[in-house]
Amino acid sequence: MVELNKVGRLPFKFTRIGRWWHRDEEIDLVAVGSNGKKVLLVEVKWRDLRKREARGVLRDLKRKFDLMGLSEWEALV
Incomplete structure (x- = not known):
């Protein structure tokens, strides 16, 4: 991700990157984007997923974004 950020291969340049935890x-x-309220959410999987599984991961990321309390921000998942 850091290398992709350096060469501009992501939807936006980020200034901070890390893991997010809230309870479980x-x-x-x-x-987190450097210019504006944008955030990129990434789930890492170590195996190929079927389409149904991938859609479930995306739904879960969107649900977790709601928990983050960033309603004015744009989330890219």
């Missing part, structure tokens, strides 16, 4: 909820990578 976790997001593997959260990258």
Whole structure:
């Protein structure tokens, strides 16, 4: 992610990246945009997923974004 950020291969440049935790909820990578209220949410999987599984991961990331309290922000998942 850091290398992709350096060469401009992501939807926006980020200034901070890390993991997010809230109680028993976790997001593997959260990258915060440098200009504006944008956040990139990433779930890391170590195997190929079927389409149904991938859609479930995306739904879960959107649910977790709601827990983050960033309603004015744009989330890219």
